[in-house]
Amino acid sequence: MKLKWTSYPYIVWMAIFIIIPLLLILFFSITSGDVFRLGEFQFTLDNFKRFMNPIYLKVLGRSITLALQSTAICFLLGYPMAMIISKAELKKRNAMILLFVVPMWMNFLLRTYAWLTLLGRNGLINYIIKSLGFEPLSLIYNNKAILLGMVYNFLPFMVLPIYSVLIKIDNSLIEAAEDLGASKLEVFTRIILPLSIPGIVSGFTMVFMPAVSTFVISSLLGGGKYMLIGNLVEQQFLWSGDWNFGSAISIVMMIFILISMAIMAKFDEDEKGGGLW
Amino acid sequence: MTRLGKLVLVLCLIMIINFIFTGCDRKEDVLNIYNWGDYIDPTVIKDFEDEYNIKVNYSTFATNEDMYVKLKSGAGNYDVAFPSDYMIERMIKEDMLYKLDKNNIPNLKNIDEKFINLSFDPENQYSVPYFWGTVGILYNRKVVKEKVDSWDILWDEKYKNEIVMLDSQRDSIGVALKKLGYSMNSRDINELRKAKEILIKQKPLVYTYVIDEVKDLMIAGEANLGVVWSGDATAAIRENENLEYVIPKEGSNIWFDNMVIPKSSKNKKKAELFIDFMCRPDIAARNTDYVGYSTPNNEAIEKLPEDIKNSKVAYPNEEDLERCEIFKDPSDFITKYDIIWTEIKAEY
Amino acid sequence: MEKNIVIDLKNVYKKYDDVEVLKNINFYIRKNEFLTLLGPSGCGKTTILRIIGGFEQPTSGEIIFEGKNIINMPPYERPINTVFQKYALFPHMNVFDNIAFGLKIKKLPKKSIEEKVKNILKMVNLSGFENRSIESLSGGQQQRIAIARALVNEPKVLLLDEPLGALDLKLRKEMQMELKNMQKSLGITFIYVTHDQEEALTMSDTIVVMDSGEIQQIGTPVDIYNEPKNAFVAKFIGESNIIEGIIHEDFVVEFENIIFDCVDSGFEKKEEIDIVIRPEDLIIESFEGAKLKGKVISVTFKGVHYEMLIESDNFLWKVHSTTMAPVNSLVGLSVLPENIHVMKKVI
Numbered sequence: 001m002k003l004k005w006t007s008y009p010y011i012v013w014m015a016i017f018i019i020i021p022l023l024l025i026l027f028f029s030i031t032s033g034d035v036f037r038l039g040e041f042q043f044t045l046d047n048f049k050r051f052m053n054p055i056y057l058k059v060l061g062r063s064i065t066l067a068l069q070s071t072a073i074c075f076l077l078g079y080p081m082a083m084i085i086s087k088a089e090l091k092k093r094n095a096m097i098l099l100f101v102v103p104m105w106m107n108f109l110l111r112t113y114a115w116l117t118l119l120g121r122n123g124l125i126n127y128i129i130k131s132l133g134f135e136p137l138s139l140i141y142n143n144k145a146i147l148l149g150m151v152y153n154f155l156p157f158m159v160l161p162i163y164s165v166l167i168k169i170d171n172s173l174i175e176a177a178e179d180l181g182a183s184k185l186e187v188f189t190r191i192i193l194p195l196s197i198p199g200i201v202s203g204f205t206m207v208f209m210p211a212v213s214t215f216v217i218s219s220l221l222g223g224g225k226y227m228l229i230g231n232l233v234e235q236q237f238l239w240s241g242d243w244n245f246g247s248a249i250s251i252v253m254m255i256f257i258l259i260s261m262a263i264m265a266k267f268d269e270d271e272k273g274g275g276l277w
Numbered sequence: 278m279t280r281l282g283k284l285v286l287v288l289c290l291i292m293i294i295n296f297i298f299t300g301c302d303r304k305e306d307v308l309n310i311y312n313w314g315d316y317i318d319p320t321v322i323k324d325f326e327d328e329y330n331i332k333v334n335y336s337t338f339a340t341n342e343d344m345y346v347k348l349k350s351g352a353g354n355y356d357v358a359f360p361s362d363y364m365i366e367r368m369i370k371e372d373m374l375y376k377l378d379k380n381n382i383p384n385l386k387n388i389d390e391k392f393i394n395l396s397f398d399p400e401n402q403y404s405v406p407y408f409w410g411t412v413g414i415l416y417n418r419k420v421v422k423e424k425v426d427s428w429d430i431l432w433d434e435k436y437k438n439e440i441v442m443l444d445s446q447r448d449s450i451g452v453a454l455k456k457l458g459y460s461m462n463s464r465d466i467n468e469l470r471k472a473k474e475i476l477i478k479q480k481p482l483v484y485t486y487v488i489d490e491v492k493d494l495m496i497a498g499e500a501n502l503g504v505v506w507s508g509d510a511t512a513a514i515r516e517n518e519n520l521e522y523v524i525p526k527e528g529s530n531i532w533f534d535n536m537v538i539p540k541s542s543k544n545k546k547k548a549e550l551f552i553d554f555m556c557r558p559d560i561a562a563r564n565t566d567y568v569g570y571s572t573p574n575n576e577a578i579e580k581l582p583e584d585i586k587n588s589k590v591a592y593p594n595e596e597d598l599e600r601c602e603i604f605k606d607p608s609d610f611i612t613k614y615d616i617i618w619t620e621i622k623a624e625y
Numbered sequence: 626m627e628k629n630i631v632i633d634l635k636n637v638y639k640k641y642d643d644v645e646v647l648k649n650i651n652f653y654i655r656k657n658e659f660l661t662l663l664g665p666s667g668c669g670k671t672t673i674l675r676i677i678g679g680f681e682q683p684t685s686g687e688i689i690f691e692g693k694n695i696i697n698m699p700p701y702e703r704p705i706n707t708v709f710q711k712y713a714l715f716p717h718m719n720v721f722d723n724i725a726f727g728l729k730i731k732k733l734p735k736k737s738i739e740e741k742v743k744n745i746l747k748m749v750n751l752s753g754f755e756n757r758s759i760e761s762l763s764g765g766q767q768q769r770i771a772i773a774r775a776l777v778n779e780p781k782v783l784l785l786d787e788p789l790g791a792l793d794l795k796l797r798k799e800m801q802m803e804l805k806n807m808q809k810s811l812g813i814t815f816i817y818v819t820h821d822q823e824e825a826l827t828m829s830d831t832i833v834v835m836d837s838g839e840i841q842q843i844g845t846p847v848d849i850y851n852e853p854k855n856a857f858v859a860k861f862i863g864e865s866n867i868i869e870g871i872i873h874e875d876f877v878v879e880f881e882n883i884i885f886d887c888v889d890s891g892f893e894k895k896e897e898i899d900i901v902i903r904p905e906d907l908i909i910e911s912f913e914g915a916k917l918k919g920k921v922i923s924v925t926f927k928g929v930h931y932e933m934l935i936e937s938d939n940f941l942w943k944v945h946s947t948t949m950a951p952v953n954s955l956v957g958l959s960v961l962p963e964n965i966h967v968m969k970k971v972i
Binding site for chain 1: 340346438487612616622625
């Protein structure tokens with residue numbers, strides 16, 4: 001691979017901020033002992049063995065399940081949304097896309113906090129419900145709130161790839177299908193849906209990956225009652241001070257995500273996805 | 278030059294530039310202070326800087342463990358740090374702290390005797406008390422009309438979804454241990470298991486587990502019973518007079534944040550100067566007033582406003598304090614804590 | 626009214642925003658006819674095709690298909706199929722599935738579908754291509770698959786929207802013959818859209834010449850070529866020399882200040898008219914004694930003939946001849962009366 005001198009800054013950047021940290025995490029995961037001052041330490045797989053404890057595997061399983069649920073909801077909500085936007089005329093289309101993208105300009109954490117003020121016992125929604133004379137609802141610090149937070153935060157990542165694939169579908173294909181006798185439903189199931197699969201795969205990947213590794217949403221909106229794999233890693237680094245175990249969990253997560261990416265890639269062999277990864 | 282050669286050159290340049298700039302810190306008149314967030318009056322720092330012509334680089338950490346790792350790895354040459362009791366115990370064991378030259382800290386005499394010579398730092402060879410406090414129950418007396426004097430109330434079905442617990446391993450497990458009559462520092466796996474069980478039983482009643490937001494939730498009336506640190510209780514009561522704080526009869530945790538000088542410091546004398554400065558009565562009083570936690574400095578207490586001086590929240594009775602334990606360093610036992618806490622949090 | 630009319634367009638008018646895209650469209654298409662809509666880009670020919678196919682709606686007017694007005698019928702209900710300009714083959718299906726698409730929609734039995742696909746592939750000379758992917762096909766092959774996909778449904782009418790535009794010249798000429806033969810053997814009505822007048826002349830039974838949303842002339846290729854109704858048609862079809870003149874009386878016309886005999890009548894005395902003379906109808910003679918004289922400005926060898934531009938007093942004549950007159954030589958031009966076409970002026 002011939003390298004122009006202009007690419008050196010990027011290589012250095014990658015080396016410092018991506019490759020070296022990865023190697024460090026790998027190093028931590030396979031060692032134990034006084035690693036910081038390179039004192040007494042030994043190479044070991046104990047950290048990984050420790051992860052095989054049923055309680056930790058349960059946390060991993062729960063995280064995957066929750067991530068799959070939120071991905072599914074994002075898909076069921078996102079596909080129709082993408083279709084609606086793609087069918088609108090150009091001016092309206094851009095305005096609608098903007099509606100999706102502008103919240104993303106705001107800090108992720110702030111947006112999640114905002115839900116606290118909406119969903120809280122004395123929050124806006126319950127305020128309206130109470131003033132209408134009903135009993136306040138328990139909307140926060142439960143499983144549903146976490147799902148809501150995940151869907152809210154990750155929905156644009158499902159909508160945008162699907163939308164970008166849908167608008168690339170040549171209108172003449174739809175006309176040809178109608179010309180050959182296909183009703184609107186048949187056009188959708190036989191032409192539009194199959195052609196939008198690369199976008200769907202992209203959307204799935206872009207939602208599933210952050211969903212499975214999130215810890216902020218489960219912490220803030222779940223009231224700390226639902227420990228996910230992200231929380232477990234955070235716990236090791238911030239509270240237990242066990243960087244070795246935390247790194248081992250991170251490596252397991254990374255392997256897992258790489259496997260799911262490989263599976264997804266099989267569906268999108270031509271890389272028509274339009275996603276970020 | 279070969280391609281590889283160019284790459285190495287660029288990497289070297291970056292490293293050199295990095296060293297130059299870190300080297301810039303090594304001036305004579307700079308102190309690096311490492312403290313909890315929101316734990317000092319900024320004007321106090323300014324006064325110190327002005328009086329001694331020493332620049333203060335002030336940075337903060339979120340947890341003891343976080344601070345420990347930073348100091349252990351040698352990143353940053355901190356001159357004064359503010360760890361908690363059990364962490365000081367560990368750091369002394371691992372020889373990470375300088376012994377203090379008490380001659381340079383004359384204001385140490387202002388510290389109340391009962392806070393000197395505690396278990397984690399016998400004879401205070403390494404640390405000087407800064408702030409202290411307790412852990413207790415904060416409740417809204419308009420909603421909780423009965424007498425509150427036991428941890429049991431947090432397990433009462435009546436208050437389902439009104440209860441807030443601390444999202445902190447040791448504090449919550451400690452509360453459960455105390456409720457069962459065991460020591461907060463128990464290393465008995467059976468006692469811990471029992472604590473785990475009752476915490477799991479309690480979970481459906483808990484509104485949320487948080488750390489800093491307890492006082493906000495209770496002020497806003499989102500929850501009516503919570504486990505808090507005494508400093509947060511003081512602040513909360515100030516905002517909502519329906520709130521009351523009590524140390525349960527089974528006992529609780531008493532904690533200390535002390536000032537230490539890590540061995541990475543290059544300015545031991547100036548660090549001791551800073552510690553002495555913070556023990557001055559007027560400085561300590563001003564600082565206490567701003568931060569809101571309890572000061573161990575008797576002379577400072579005299580200067581506090583009446584309502585705070587007499588507050589049972591900030592300055593409880595002797596008998597209440599006797600029921601409280603200080604946390605010990607769990608050392609390798611931390612993995613058991615981790616598993617137990619995970620089992621509690623993952624149970625849903 | 627002729628019995629074998631399959632489609633009749635009545636007063637079709639289309640306005641898009643504030644632009645009148647189609648005005649006054651009235652014509653009919655007969656059964657088994659090869660009818661071509663011919664005109665420059667933007668003349669509205671594709672719009673008419675799309676209206677017949679059901680992909681666009683006219684602002685007003687009727688489309689009568691076998692006696693019924695199908696204006697409001699959606700495309701999937703019309704017994705009409707289309708070959709699209711860019712083929713519109715489904716990229717995610719192979720050749721077989723593309724062709725079988727319409728048949729599967731109709732829920733025909735599997736065996737029947739297989740047989741029909743096999744036969745149509747044979748007809749377009751692509752037997753054995755069933756499992757090929759669309760992207761592996763050449764332009765010409767894709768084009769034939771597109772035609773096969775439409776024809777396999779045995780439509781009453783086939784619409785073709787400039788289907789040969791993307792092919793190279795030789796392939797285009799081959800396909801023209803193949804399409805014509807297909808149409809004859811299948812007995813299907815073809816409605817063809819093109820801007821290539823040679824293509825139209827080659828393949829069509831009837832040509833509808835259009836410009837700016839209006840029909841200029843309808844007729845057989847011979848009629849349109851020999852008797853263009855106005856200057857536009859004359860310019861568009863074949864090459865022509867169009868010059869202004871005056872018709873003195875029947876059979877006598879004047880242009881270039883010279884009187885010529887002609888074969889046209891029915892005009893006003895001394896009416897100002899346009900005259901069309903095809904380049905191949907101009908005969909090169911010797912300069913001496915010729916009625917029309919000029920100087921050769923350029924000579925281009927075109928294989929079949931020489932194309933010469935000859936400048937007379939008032940006009941630059943384009944002449945196609947197998948006789949070559951060199952540049953700068955002085956020549957005379959003559960033309961037979963039957964090759965002088967008089968047209969009404971377009972206002």
